[in-house]
Amino acid sequence: MKAAAFDYVKPKALPEALSLLAEAGEDARLIAGGQTLLATLNMRLSEPSILIDITDISELKGITLQGDHLRIGALVTHTEIEDSELIAKHAPLLKAAAPHIAHRAIRNLGTWGGSLAYGDPAAEWPACSLTLGAIMIIHGPAGERRISAQDFFIDLYTTSLEPDDILVATEIPIASSNQVFYFHELARRHGDYAVAGLAAVAKKQGNVLTDCAFTFFSVGATPVMAIQAQEIVNGQVVNQDLITKAVSAARSEIEAIADITNSAEAKQHLIGVLLERGLKHLVS
């Protein structure tokens, strides 16, 4: 199908984009990579009257190392993350996750910020940002504000972004030398949405993991952390007994929601499968 008609503007600077957005209200859509938006326009699931193309705004671009954190601009593409040496060194979880996103032609355009702002519970970046304790830098009519990933994802496709806000960048604490990570998703075919996925990091000393962060995605309305499982694992020797306890905690603390082809029970089961594989990988 073809999209309904709309107008198109391409502001050069952030203040101009913010005032255009405030003026047009909910009738406007921001476009960055457009890899989700264009498909919804083509299918006429969305009919905005104007697209505001933000790809010329320089503050939204680039990956930079700033002291003890990485700043990832909202316009950074999945391909840039996949190929970035800074990411490989300081946020290896993201490098491992990138190839799971759709296909290269889509990764060449789709953006980090677009994925976060869309808040798809099956997407990779929301889960990774939660696991890594990311801070979202948001600009709105009242200026800049910063929100942790934990407070950012509210519900299905719903974030704490207001209609006149623009996500500018994200800050991610860089990985320490003893950080280990695991990223895996179970999908029918490469590039498909995951049936269930896990983005995990921890600090490793021998067979003991601390500072665990286990985020499951594609199992609920938002990416969700297995807090109890994390507490069970933190500071303990990882053995089969501990894995069994953590798996059972994760399965009971996360309430999985069925999708069109997979039941809640199947997802609940897969949460445990992923965590078991993840824990074995993290201590290996």
Next chain:
Amino acid sequence: MSLKKRISLTVNGLPVIADVEPRTHLVDFLREELHLKGPHLGCEQGACGACTVKVDGQIIRGCLYLAIQADGSQVETVEGLTKSGVLADLQESFMWRNAMQCGFCSSGMLLAAAELIENRPKATREEVREWISGNYCRCTGYHSIVDAIVDVLVARASGQKIKPVIAHA
């Protein structure tokens, strides 16, 4: 609101100035306005890869990109990349391996394969499969396509060219 906007871009090395409706996809613009029928229109929702073209050196989905977004960009299609010889080895290899039947996916498949060869010259067979997983082929079952791409990777690694199927006198 069918107000057209002026864009200027380069398509296959030639400058193009045109007035487009903002909602016009790049692939529709290329096919309908410029009569470049190499990029195909399959699913129009980014799933099939038949509309793959290059914008500023990277493959993209022509149905998930507006012509107006290409303002100021360099666009390349299978027509331009055939003329410049960039795809020559792959095209010969596709013929040797019979890596097409109806040909609908071929232009997209060739462009995706070319980007793989450029970016991942040491790709394994498994990585080739993963890379082209965004391009659907409903005829071949993919084996012959993977064979053809692997042949080019192997040839390039040893500094060889793919021998033309039809020798030119």
